[in-house]
Amino acid sequence: xxxxxxxxxxxxxxxxxxxxxxxxxxxxxxxxxxxxxxxxxxxxxxxxxxxxxxxxxxxxxxxxxxxxxxxxxxxxxxxxxxxxxxxxxxxxxxxxxxxxxxxxxxxxxxxxxxxxxxxxxxxxxxxxxxxxxxxxxxxxxxxxxxxxxxxxxxxxxxxxxxxxxxxxxxxxxxxxxxxxxxxxxxxxxxxxxxxxxxxxxxxxxxxxxxxxxxxxxxxxxxxxxxxxxxxxxxxxxxxxxxxxxxxxxxxxxxxxxxxxxxxxxxxxxxxxxxxxxxxxxxxxxxxxxx
Numbered sequence: 001x002x003x004x005x006x007x008x009x010x011x012x013x014x015x016x017x018x019x020x021x022x023x024x025x026x027x028x029x030x031x032x033x034x035x036x037x038x039x040x041x042x043x044x045x046x047x048x049x050x051x052x053x054x055x056x057x058x059x060x061x062x063x064x065x066x067x068x069x070x071x072x073x074x075x076x077x078x079x080x081x082x083x084x085x086x087x088x089x090x091x092x093x094x095x096x097x098x099x100x101x102x103x104x105x106x107x108x109x110x111x112x113x114x115x116x117x118x119x120x121x122x123x124x125x126x127x128x129x130x131x132x133x134x135x136x137x138x139x140x141x142x143x144x145x146x147x148x149x150x151x152x153x154x155x156x157x158x159x160x161x162x163x164x165x166x167x168x169x170x171x172x173x174x175x176x177x178x179x180x181x182x183x184x185x186x187x188x189x190x191x192x193x194x195x196x197x198x199x200x201x202x203x204x205x206x207x208x209x210x211x212x213x214x215x216x217x218x219x220x221x222x223x224x225x226x227x228x229x230x231x232x233x234x235x236x237x238x239x240x241x242x243x244x245x246x247x248x249x250x251x252x253x254x255x256x257x258x259x260x261x262x263x264x265x266x267x268x269x270x271x272x273x274x275x276x277x278x279x280x281x282x283x284x285x286x287x288x289x290x
Contacts, residue, residue: 001048002041006063007056009084011077016063020044021052025089026289029055030082032100032125033200034168036062036189039099042278043285051094051289056085058102060199062189073202079109086116095288099123099274101203110231119288120235123281124243124271126250129229129257131209134249135219141247148210157197165190173244177275226257234260238284240269240276 001020008014018037019025027047029040037055047053057064059081060073071077082105086093096117098106103125110120126134134141150156160167168190172178190197204210212219235258241248255261264284269276 013065015056017054017056019054020048023052025054026051026094027053028096030098030102032102038185043282046282062192066199070206073206075108078105082109083113091116093117095119097121100125110233111229114233120233122237129224130250142211144245145211151204231258236262238264240273241267243271
């Protein structure tokens, strides 16, 4: 059974969390955009007989603290939230599992605070240095990521909310898994208690990683030194290869920044593998938890 609870953190931040299982928390599961912690429910339930796990709604998402200022959504405070949450749950954590934007934060946390996690499982989320490389040099990835510039527009939240979020549903593709019950959960998350999508969209607005607008775009001057982004935690990358937003080139050369790397490719899965194959995701987590 899924339990819901609010977890206070330093700096006045509270994260709304979902959890299952008993005993010491062994795994933390991080969602992406335009999702929320409920996307992990099936995985949490499958894990519950064997291990306790928690899935938080990230800062800015439904039920969690949502600061108004854009600076509150830069990498440093977002990673600080997760570091504090892991300390509260009981560090070191056996496994950090992360998808999409959750993965972006997990890459950073694991590089900066390797003592907080024993293993890392990334699900369709690009390593920041590989993403920077592809955004600079791959026209295909630039085109696939063009939606990011739309999401940075000041009016993006209002546009996405129009006509029952008509611009958001296509993010999921054909999505036979998207039941009416699941749609209702998404609508509630996007309404965000009346706050709408401002918090989730601020992740894009505060990030320097997006397709360049021209030759003088700041992306071309951005530097990510290897020492700052190398992840020495044993890492498994589970990658749905039918991901239309994050292309397979993002996996090329990943060993440069992740020395202890295992890549598991799933040819028939898309970016939404957590919805499409929750049993496979849960089995991968169980294997890593031993």
